[in-house]
Every structure is written in C-alpha cells, then in structure tokens.
Amino acid sequence: MRVTLKIWRQTNRADKGRFVKYQVGDVNPDMSILECLDVLNEQLIERDEEPVAFEHDCREGICGSCGFMINGVAHGPLPATTVCQLTMRHFKDGAELLLEPWRARAFPIIKDLTVDRRSFDRIIAAGGYISVSTGSAPDGNAIPVPKEAADRAMDAAACIGCGACVAACPNASPALFTGAKIAHLGTLPQGAPERDRRAIHMVAQMTAEGFGGCTNIGECTGVCPKEIPLEVIARMNHDFIWGSWRERDNVVTTMRPFTEWSTGSKFQINEQETD
Amino acid sequence: MELKSRIPSGPIQDKWDKARFDMKLVNPANKRKHSIIVVGSGLAGGSAAATLGELGYKVSCFCFQDSPRRAHSIAAQGGINAAKNYQNDGDSIYRLFYDTVKGGDFRAREANVYRLAQISVQIIDQCVAQGVPFAREYGGTLANRSFGGAQVSRTFYARGQTGQQLLLGAYQALERQVNAGSVTMYPRTEMLDLIVIEGKVRGIVTRNLVTGDIGIHLADAVILGTGGYGNVFYLSTNAKGSNATAIWRAHKRGALFANPCFTQIHPTCIPVSGDYQSKLTLMSESLRNDGRIWVPLKKGDKRPPNQIPEQERDYYLERRYPSFGNLVPRDVASRNAKYVCDEGRGVGETALGVYLDFSDAIRRLGRKTIEERYGNLFDMYQRITDEDPYQVPMRIYPAIHYTMGGLWVDYNLMSTVPGLFVIGEANFSDHGANRLGASALMQGLSDGYFIVPYTVGDYLANNKFPSIDESDPEVRNAVACVQQTIQKLLSINGKRTVDSFHRELGKIVWDYCGMSRNAQGLEHAIERIRELRDEYWQNVKVPGSGADLNQSLEKAGRVADFFELAELMCIDARERNESAGGHFREEYQTADGEAQRDDDHYSYVAAWGYRGYGNYPELSKEPLEFEYVHPAQRSYK
Structure with missing residues (x-):
C-alpha cells in the first residue's frame, strides 16, 4: 500500500514551522507507523534531506517516548495503542495522514514531532512518591493490601507518561497524568501518610508549569493508550481539597519551570584555539 | 593483567x-563534598x-x-x-x-x-x-x-x-x-x-x-x-x-x-515479518507456564494449526525434557526451536517460528483465567500480528534479549x-x-x-582526590577525541545510511555469533565485520550538523562502537572452545545435542583488554572456583 504523510516540520523552537507532504510507497500493512517513518527517513537521507525527528525507544508501547497526533487524534485511531504499535493495516491504501507534535505551552517543541516533557518529571518530583529511603522498609507482607486496592492502584500506575492526555485536552491539562499517580499511591496503605501533601504539591507544580485546568471533558481518557480511567481525576480533586484544608498552615513551594538545557561545564571551542 | x-x-x-x-565509611559531613556521576537511569x-x-x-x-x-x-x-x-x-x-x-x-x-x-x-x-x-x-x-x-x-x-x-x-x-x-x-x-x-x-x-x-x-x-x-x-x-x-x-x-x-536468546518473541522490521517484540516467558510449544511432525506441513491432529504434532520440549517440559531454561528452549526450524518444520510464512498453544489451558482453566493471567500480552500479540491467540496458537521465535x-x-x-x-x-x-x-x-x-x-x-x-579542573590535559584529550569522532562522522558524506550498515552488521553477528557458533563461521564473521567497518568509515552518510537534535548522528556514533564490540564478541566466542549456556559451539556438544562444557580448560572469566583498533585484544583470565555448587552437566530431562 501507499500513503501520503503530511508532517509538521520545525527546525527548533525559534522556527515557525510548516507542514510538508511526503509520499511513501511500498508500505507493508504489518509495519508500524514508526517503521513507516523509518522508511521515509531512509529515503530522505538518501535524497540529502533532513530526516523527520520523532521520539521513540522501546517500540513495545511501554516506555512512553513515542506519540504524535494523527489526523487530530493523539496516538491515532486505534484505542489503547501507542503509535509504535499502530500498524499500517488500520489505514486505507492511499490514505493521507496529518502528523503533528503534541501541542501545549508546557511541552515546548524541540524539533519536528519531538517535544520537551520535562514538566512531567517535575510534577512527579513535587510529590509523586512515597518517602522511604533504601533499607528502611518492613517485610513485604507486614502490611496486607486488599487485592482490590492493589488492582485499582495498578490500573492507575499503568500510566506511561506519554503526554497524550495533555495533547488531547482542549485546555492542555495533565490532570489524568497527575491524577493517575495520586490515585496509584493514595490507594495503597503505604502511600496514605503523604496523601494530602502529595496532592497539593503535585497540583501546585502542575499549575506552575503553565498547563491548563481540568474541566472534565474526558478527551484524555479517550486517547490514553493505557486506558487510565477518568475517576483518577476525581481522586486528585478529592485529595487536593481535603489536603488544602488539612495542610492549610503549610506553605506550598514549587520548582521553577525551565526550558533551557544544562550541559555541565560547557566546552568552548574558541578557548581551545587560543591555547 | x-x-x-x-x-x-x-x-x-x-x-x-x-x-x-x-x-x-565516609563521614556524613564529608559526603556532600564528594560528587558521584551515575550514567543510566534504569x-x-x-x-x-x-x-x-x-x-x-x-x-x-x-x-x-x-x-x-x-x-x-x-x-x-x-x-x-x-x-x-x-x-x-x-x-x-x-x-x-x-x-x-x-x-x-x-x-x-x-x-x-x-x-x-x-x-x-x-x-x-x-x-x-x-x-x-x-x-x-x-x-x-x-x-x-x-x-x-x-x-x-x-x-x-x-x-x-x-x-x-x-x-x-x-x-x-x-x-x-x-x-x-x-x-x-x-x-x-x-x-x-x-x-x-x-x-x-x-x-x-x-x-x-x-x-x-x-x-x-x-x-x-x-x-x-x-x-x-x-x-x-x-x-x-x-x-x-x-x-x-x-x-x-x-x-x-x-x-x-x-x-x-x-x-x-529469548525463546518467546514474535517472529520477524519483513525487511522494514525495526525491532523484535518479546512475549513474556511466563506464557510458557500455560502454553504448550509444538511444531508439525511432518516437514513443510502447511495446514493451519487447528487442522493438524494431535498425533501429527510434536511437542518437542515435553518429549525431550519430560521433567521440565515447556519450562526449560531460555538457552535450551531457544536452541530447540532453531533445531526444529532447521529441520524444515518451522511454521508461519517464513518458516522461522513455532507454535505456542493455549487451547489446552483454556479448556482446563477457562478463558477468563487465561485473560487474567496474560490478557495484556494476548492483546499485544493480536495488535501486532492481527491474529487472535485465544483462537489460533501464537507463533514465536527466539530473539536476542x-x-x-x-x-x-x-x-x-x-x-x-x-x-x-x-x-x-x-x-x-x-x-x-x-x-x-x-x-x-x-x-x-x-x-x-x-x-x-x-x-x-x-x-x-x-582514596584521595586532588582537585582538578577543565584545563587538565586528560580532560582536553577526552574532549578532543569526542569532537574528532563527531566531525569525522559528519564529514564522510558517503552513500549509505547508518541503519543500512547496522542492519548488515546485525545479520552477520546473528548468523555467525547467534544461537549457535563454530570456529570457521566466527573467523569468517570477524573478516566480514572488519570489511564492513572499513566501508562504514568511508561511505556512511550522516545528514545535518552536530549543533542540534540529530538522531542520525547519535546512531552513527553508537553503530561505530557496535562494530568494534561485534568483533570482540566473535573473538571471544572463537577463543572459548566449549559450549556453555548461551554460547553454543557446534563442535562441542553431547551425543544428544546438548551443550558440553569443558571445565578443565574453560572454567574462567575471559576479560579482554583493548589494545587499539585492529590489534588483537589482550586476554586475562579470572579462574572460577566452585566450593558450594559442584559443576555438573545441566540436565532438565
């Protein structure tokens, strides 16, 4: 089969960006759309053109690296599937596919279909953990966890942090991502002591990053490759409201959202020349 | 050494x-004075x-x-x-x-x-x-x-x-x-x-x-x-x-x-389907707890699996290893899959595959239990192959893991x-x-x-750590090496992409240093790898510059290192004249085709030292001593 790919090309954040059309022939229906992009990139390199930059790593739908919009839908038309596992047999021969990066102020574009999602790491750093230092844990069976609680926690913990929820949301809200971590840890007895603090810190960081607020539209859960249920957002709101009351005497600080890249001591080329 | x-x-x-x-111990107050670098975040x-x-x-x-x-x-x-x-x-x-x-x-x-x-x-x-x-x-x-x-x-x-x-x-x-x-x-x-x-x-x-x-x-x-x-x-x-x-x-x-x-080599991966293939997908080996592995008894039997009657199937792992059956270790399971495919009894279009069949388990435990245990794996298999493993046996083949x-x-x-x-x-x-x-x-x-x-x-x-800074000649030297490699890769501007070289290298290593190896094949592989590497440094094409996100350049540096490592793998495999675990040398096997170790000569760790590209690496040996578990021929029969 053959397809037309209309891909967003943008050299860097300063560049305005544009769509460029490419024809790809010889598409095998069993290949994933990322393998289709691999084929296109090989052709582009041979033609002395810049290949399309797109993020990917495990190609098994678990690392969360990959993701872009296909015809306006995050991760494309197949439910519960990341683009790395989306095979071309789900498109018609001759189809035209519009590929765009995740668009959100808190996900600045790096190049083409690649965006910077470090804001997600900072939301986790704000409180998405149980504070237990190595070596201080009791026996694994010391605190029984009802099977239902473990299963529910696992449902939420399945989040891969790809960012599709943000991309699909008209407000660019990461509530499903943040809610998933709050629900995962808060459902387990081990996570109970920090439940209030966790919610208010993570929500504060989410706001500081410039993401939009949740208005319960539900696009996020519709595109989520791991089908994280919308109820995690209710859980987040619940924990946030109770937490805000119980922790009312404490000051909440957030990390500075940043978009620059640190290099360590940068090596100056001209410095070497004057030596 | x-x-x-x-x-x-x-x-x-x-x-x-x-x-x-x-x-x-390091005094708590001194700990923050020590900086430690960790590369990798797995x-x-x-x-x-x-x-x-x-x-x-x-x-x-x-x-x-x-x-x-x-x-x-x-x-x-x-x-x-x-x-x-x-x-x-x-x-x-x-x-x-x-x-x-x-x-x-x-x-x-x-x-x-x-x-x-x-x-x-x-x-x-x-x-x-x-x-x-x-x-x-x-x-x-x-x-x-x-x-x-x-x-x-x-x-x-x-x-x-x-x-x-x-x-x-x-x-x-x-x-x-x-x-x-x-x-x-x-x-x-x-x-x-x-x-x-x-x-x-x-x-x-x-x-x-x-x-x-x-x-x-x-x-x-x-x-x-x-x-x-x-x-x-x-x-x-x-x-x-x-x-x-x-x-x-x-x-x-x-x-x-x-x-x-x-x-x-992991025995349960989804078989290769075409040249465009970018990676292989693993199906968890837990599937072997309930799935039964088989191929047709007859060579070239092209009937769909459900039409092959029980007595014309060969559950080869259960037959050869009655006490471990489908749960034999990975190396044994992989090698046996290769054997039956080499015999012409492989399944699927490429004939490089064996069946992993859940129909008995579904009959015994019910579909619901199987769904609970392996639901996400079955879904993944279906997404990739478009076949429903609840109805048709999975096809699997070994892959490097x-x-x-x-x-x-x-x-x-x-x-x-x-x-x-x-x-x-x-x-x-x-x-x-x-x-x-x-x-x-x-x-x-x-x-x-x-x-x-x-x-x-x-x-x-x-240890003592004298203060150093970026002007140290060793620092300069390391930076210069890095910059030279990048410049060199960008300036060759040849005709072939990095991936095309990588694919060819991978095929050589898989064919000659994969599931089974022999001295002649390994020597051939070493020669081929060297030739290909020489071509790489003259004919690779890396587009773009080193001053921004350049995924081709990233790959180019990594593949350059894979060439040298591939050669060392073959040298090591050539030097180890025995079969052990994942290293199966065809010359060294028992009468019934199992790996044969040579503890008298090879009970050591082979540690190789780099002596410049093209020079034979230096071998140091760390002898292994077994005080508690006495070496024996592994038997899973």
Missing part, C-alpha cells in the same frame, strides 16, 4: 556481612542515584532519553525473583543461589550470586514500601508465580508490567532526590568518553542531544548502569536507543570487557579502572553464561540499591 576479584574470605553466607563491616542506575542521593552525596545522573522513567528496564514483563519462601514450597536463599549458578552453566562467581540471593529478599520489601503494586492474594499478602526454569514459586509480579512498576519506583525515589537537591538530572545527555587522570576515573564527557553542546563533568567516582549490548544484532528486544557506547568507550580507556560472547557479558568488575562492582563502577546488565557479574528468568530486575536493583552505595563509599573513604 592480574584480576583481583576481592572476594572476602570466610563461609559464603558471611562474606557480604564481612565485606560491609570491613568497609570504611533499575540499576536509577536506584543507585536515588540511594546515593539519600546518603548525602552530590550526585549527577545522566540518561539519553527525555526522562529517566524511559530507561529500558521499563519493558521487562514477567517478574522479579526473591527467596522469600512465602509459598512454603521449599525455597531458600541457598536454593535461589544454587539455581542461579546452575542456570548460568557454572560460569558465574559463586560469592556474587550468593549475595544476590541474599539481597533479593530486601528488594521486595523496599519496592513494596515504595508503593509498587505487586499482585496480591485476597488475604492481602503478596502473590507469586513460578517462572522460566524454576520449580518453586518465587517470582513477584505486577501484571505483565513488573519492570515498569519497579522502574517507576526507582524513578520516583530519584525524583524525590532531585526535589531535595541532592541529585541533578541530565536527561537527553549522552556519555561519550571517560576522563581518567593519574590512574583514577575523574569524570565524563557528554553531548547534550538537543543543543549538541559538549559538556565536561568532573567527579570522584563514576557509575555506569547503561544496560546491555544486544543491539549489536540490530534486531533485538532492546529499545531502539539501547547502546553500548558508554561501556565501550570506558573499555577503550582501560576497563576490561568480560565474556562478551555470552549473549542470551539480554547480554550476560559486560565490563569486568570485582566483588565491589568496580572495574579495572579505579573509581569506575559498573552495575546491572552493563557488568558481567552474576548470570554466568545464561540468565534465568526474573533475575535481571533482581540484579539491577540489588546492585543499585544495596551494593554500590556501600562499595563506592569504601572507595571514596580510601
């Missing part, structure tokens, strides 16, 4: 206690960085991905072993130790493996406390299953996503330290060289993958947790970005590389370069010639949470 393994004296069960007591690197941060050291952690949470540990499906004996089925630390030494075909260090089995117990406790949602029984206790070649149920799991959940546990612990200011995280940053000053590691040279900036990071110790080198084969179950550049460049700076030919070889380390996980520690899959230490299922996660976390935080402290307390 004489290899000092530094294994503590005394009975095996007391060695680790003794070692810890003998270690010098189970090993992530857990080490988090723990060292908790202890108060100044830690910098690097990963090439956009976030530490993406490290390839995340893709591990099946589970993690621990000698908890919660099932009361006869497990113990000693049994886990015994199984691992035997499973590794007697090519691992006993003392290391015993320590691993001891620590396994603490790992589960730590992960539960972090909120890892392990599977539970209705009473609230932890659930277990038996896994890949074990006769006790000691595997802990979180659906089919155990690696993901363990990694997220380590990642969250790491982010907690980032928030606390004790760890600085450098994502999208690749280590390209090691800085060695006056015989000690003092830092690394990196490239920021977004800006292209070359950075210098100085420290008192460097820990590599950068994973294995399975991507030498191009097609593997590794992530596309997994690479050997950090360990290879450390090797070139003096770290010996041990047992590179010990690579593991794990590399037991890696940088040589002593008992303290320190390489032959003082101050350079290597943990997780990147080192060679615990799995011998074959790794048992559910033990990679165990080793990564054991090294990262519980071993290296102690041993690095001992190193720091015992």
Whole structure:
C-alpha cells in the first residue's frame, strides 16, 4: 500500500514551522507507523534531506517516548495503542495522514514531532512518591493490601507518561497524568501518610508549569493508550481539597519551570584555539 | 593483567556481612563534598542515584532519553525473583543461589550470586514500601508465580508490567532526590568518553542531544548502569536507543570487557515479518507456564494449526525434557526451536517460528483465567500480528534479549579502572553464561540499591582526590577525541545510511555469533565485520550538523562502537572452545545435542583488554572456583 504523510516540520523552537507532504510507497500493512517513518527517513537521507525527528525507544508501547497526533487524534485511531504499535493495516491504501507534535505551552517543541516533557518529571518530583529511603522498609507482607486496592492502584500506575492526555485536552491539562499517580499511591496503605501533601504539591507544580485546568471533558481518557480511567481525576480533586484544608498552615513551594538545557561545564571551542 | 576479584574470605553466607563491616565509611559531613556521576537511569542506575542521593552525596545522573522513567528496564514483563519462601514450597536463599549458578552453566562467581540471593529478599520489601503494586492474594499478602526454569514459586509480579512498576519506583525515589537537591538530572545527555587522570576515573564527557553542546563533568567516582549490548544484532528486544557506547568507550580507556560472547536468546518473541522490521517484540516467558510449544511432525506441513491432529504434532520440549517440559531454561528452549526450524518444520510464512498453544489451558482453566493471567500480552500479540491467540496458537521465535557479558568488575562492582563502577546488565557479574528468568530486575536493583552505595563509599573513604579542573590535559584529550569522532562522522558524506550498515552488521553477528557458533563461521564473521567497518568509515552518510537534535548522528556514533564490540564478541566466542549456556559451539556438544562444557580448560572469566583498533585484544583470565555448587552437566530431562 501507499500513503501520503503530511508532517509538521520545525527546525527548533525559534522556527515557525510548516507542514510538508511526503509520499511513501511500498508500505507493508504489518509495519508500524514508526517503521513507516523509518522508511521515509531512509529515503530522505538518501535524497540529502533532513530526516523527520520523532521520539521513540522501546517500540513495545511501554516506555512512553513515542506519540504524535494523527489526523487530530493523539496516538491515532486505534484505542489503547501507542503509535509504535499502530500498524499500517488500520489505514486505507492511499490514505493521507496529518502528523503533528503534541501541542501545549508546557511541552515546548524541540524539533519536528519531538517535544520537551520535562514538566512531567517535575510534577512527579513535587510529590509523586512515597518517602522511604533504601533499607528502611518492613517485610513485604507486614502490611496486607486488599487485592482490590492493589488492582485499582495498578490500573492507575499503568500510566506511561506519554503526554497524550495533555495533547488531547482542549485546555492542555495533565490532570489524568497527575491524577493517575495520586490515585496509584493514595490507594495503597503505604502511600496514605503523604496523601494530602502529595496532592497539593503535585497540583501546585502542575499549575506552575503553565498547563491548563481540568474541566472534565474526558478527551484524555479517550486517547490514553493505557486506558487510565477518568475517576483518577476525581481522586486528585478529592485529595487536593481535603489536603488544602488539612495542610492549610503549610506553605506550598514549587520548582521553577525551565526550558533551557544544562550541559555541565560547557566546552568552548574558541578557548581551545587560543591555547 | 592480574584480576583481583576481592572476594572476602570466610563461609559464603558471611562474606557480604564481612565485606560491609570491613568497609570504611565516609563521614556524613564529608559526603556532600564528594560528587558521584551515575550514567543510566534504569533499575540499576536509577536506584543507585536515588540511594546515593539519600546518603548525602552530590550526585549527577545522566540518561539519553527525555526522562529517566524511559530507561529500558521499563519493558521487562514477567517478574522479579526473591527467596522469600512465602509459598512454603521449599525455597531458600541457598536454593535461589544454587539455581542461579546452575542456570548460568557454572560460569558465574559463586560469592556474587550468593549475595544476590541474599539481597533479593530486601528488594521486595523496599519496592513494596515504595508503593509498587505487586499482585496480591485476597488475604492481602503478596502473590507469586513460578517462572522460566524454576520449580518453586518465587517470582513477584505486577501484571505483565513488573519492570515498569519497579522502574517507576526507582524513578520516583530519584525524583524525590532531585526535589531535595541532592541529585541533578541530565536527561537527553549522552556519555561519550571517560576522563581518567593519574590512574583514577575523574569524570565524563557528554553531548547534550538537543543543543549538541559538549559538556565536561568532573567527579570522584563514576557509575555506569547503561544496560546491555544486544543491539549489536540490530534486531533485538532492546529499545531502539539501547547502546553500548558508554561501556565501550570506558573499555577503550582501560576497563576490561568480560565474556562478551555470552549473549542470551529469548525463546518467546514474535517472529520477524519483513525487511522494514525495526525491532523484535518479546512475549513474556511466563506464557510458557500455560502454553504448550509444538511444531508439525511432518516437514513443510502447511495446514493451519487447528487442522493438524494431535498425533501429527510434536511437542518437542515435553518429549525431550519430560521433567521440565515447556519450562526449560531460555538457552535450551531457544536452541530447540532453531533445531526444529532447521529441520524444515518451522511454521508461519517464513518458516522461522513455532507454535505456542493455549487451547489446552483454556479448556482446563477457562478463558477468563487465561485473560487474567496474560490478557495484556494476548492483546499485544493480536495488535501486532492481527491474529487472535485465544483462537489460533501464537507463533514465536527466539530473539536476542539480554547480554550476560559486560565490563569486568570485582566483588565491589568496580572495574579495572579505579573509581569506575559498573552495575546491572552493563557488568558481567552474576548470570554466568545464561540468565534465568526474573533475575535481571533482581540484579539491577540489588546492585543499585544495596551494593554500590556501600562499595563506592569504601572507595571514596580510601582514596584521595586532588582537585582538578577543565584545563587538565586528560580532560582536553577526552574532549578532543569526542569532537574528532563527531566531525569525522559528519564529514564522510558517503552513500549509505547508518541503519543500512547496522542492519548488515546485525545479520552477520546473528548468523555467525547467534544461537549457535563454530570456529570457521566466527573467523569468517570477524573478516566480514572488519570489511564492513572499513566501508562504514568511508561511505556512511550522516545528514545535518552536530549543533542540534540529530538522531542520525547519535546512531552513527553508537553503530561505530557496535562494530568494534561485534568483533570482540566473535573473538571471544572463537577463543572459548566449549559450549556453555548461551554460547553454543557446534563442535562441542553431547551425543544428544546438548551443550558440553569443558571445565578443565574453560572454567574462567575471559576479560579482554583493548589494545587499539585492529590489534588483537589482550586476554586475562579470572579462574572460577566452585566450593558450594559442584559443576555438573545441566540436565532438565
């Protein structure tokens, strides 16, 4: 089969960006759309053109690296599937596919279909953990966890942090991502002591990053490759409201959202020349 | 070179206690004066960085991905072993130790493996406390299953996503330290060289993958947790970005590389479907608990599987290995799949595949139970192949999955370069010639949470670190090397893409240094690899510049290193005239086709030293002694 790919090309954040059309022939229906992009990139390199930059790593739908919009839908038309596992047999021969990066102020574009999602790491750093230092844990069976609680926690913990929820949301809200971590840890007895603090810190960081607020539209859960249920957002709101009351005497600080890249001591080329 | 393994004296069960007591401690107030670099943020690197941060050291952690949470540990499906004996089925630390030494075909260090089995117990406790949602029984206790070649149920799991959940546990612990200011995280940053000053590691040279900036990071110790080198084969179950550049460049700076030919082929992967294929997808080996593996009795039988009657099927693993059946270790299962396909009895369009059939299990347990156990794996299989495994048997074929070889380390996980520690899959230490299922996660976390935080402290307390800066000639030299390589790759401007070279290299290594090897094939492979490498440096085409995100350039540097490593793998395989675990030399097999070790001559770790490209590497041997588990022919019959 053959397809037309209309891909967003943008050299860097300063560049305005544009769509460029490419024809790809010889598409095998069993290949994933990322393998289709691999084929296109090989052709582009041979033609002395810049290949399309797109993020990917495990190609098994678990690392969360990959993701872009296909015809306006995050991760494309197949439910519960990341683009790395989306095979071309789900498109018609001759189809035209519009590929765009995740668009959100808190996900600045790096190049083409690649965006910077470090804001997600900072939301986790704000409180998405149980504070237990190595070596201080009791026996694994010391605190029984009802099977239902473990299963529910696992449902939420399945989040891969790809960012599709943000991309699909008209407000660019990461509530499903943040809610998933709050629900995962808060459902387990081990996570109970920090439940209030966790919610208010993570929500504060989410706001500081410039993401939009949740208005319960539900696009996020519709595109989520791991089908994280919308109820995690209710859980987040619940924990946030109770937490805000119980922790009312404490000051909440957030990390500075940043978009620059640190290099360590940068090596100056001209410095070497004057030596 | 004489290899000092530094294994503590005394009975095996007391060695680790003794070692810890003998270690010098760093005064708490001095800890923050020591900076430590951790490269890699997977189970090993992530857990080490988090723990060292908790202890108060100044830690910098690097990963090439956009976030530490993406490290390839995340893709591990099946589970993690621990000698908890919660099932009361006869497990113990000693049994886990015994199984691992035997499973590794007697090519691992006993003392290391015993320590691993001891620590396994603490790992589960730590992960539960972090909120890892392990599977539970209705009473609230932890659930277990038996896994890949074990006769006790000691595997802990979180659906089919155990690696993901363990990694997220380590990642969250790491982010907690980032928030606390004790760890600085450098994502999208690749280590390209090691800085060695006056015989000690003092830092690394990196490239920021977004800006292209070359950075210098100085420290008192460097820990590599950068994973294995399975991507030498191009097609593997590794992530596309997994690479050997950090360990290879450390090797070139003096770290010996041990047992590179010990690579593991996983028996249950989805078969290759075409030339465009970019990677292979693993189906968890837990499937072998309930699935039965078979091929048609007749050669070239093209009937659909459901039309092949029972008596015309060959359940070859059950037939050849009645006591372990479908649960034989990975190397045995893989090799047997190859044999039946070589006989012309393979299934699927390419005839490189065997059936993994669940119809008996569905009849016995009901579809619902099978869905609960393997639902996500069945879904994944269906998404990729468009076939419904509840109706039609799965087709599977072996694929490269794990590399037991890696940088040589002593008992303290320190390489032959003082101050350079290597943990997780990147080192060679615990799995011998074959790794048992559910033990990679165990080793990564054991090294990262519980071993290296102690041993690095001992190193720091015992050494002096004169102050250095970026003007040091060794720093300059390392930076210049990195820049030259990048410039060279960008300036060749030949005709072939990096991927086309990589694919060809992978095919050579798979054909001659894959599931079975022989001397003649290996020599041929060495020659072919050299020719291809020479062509690479004259004819590769790397578009773009070094000053921004350039994924072709990233790949080009990694493939350049894969060429050299591939050659070393073949040299090592050629030198080891025996069959052991994943290393199967056709010349050395028993009458019924099983691997035949030669303990009199090859009971050693082969550690190779780099002597410049094109020069034959220098072989050092660390003899292996077995005081507790006596080497015997492995038998799973």
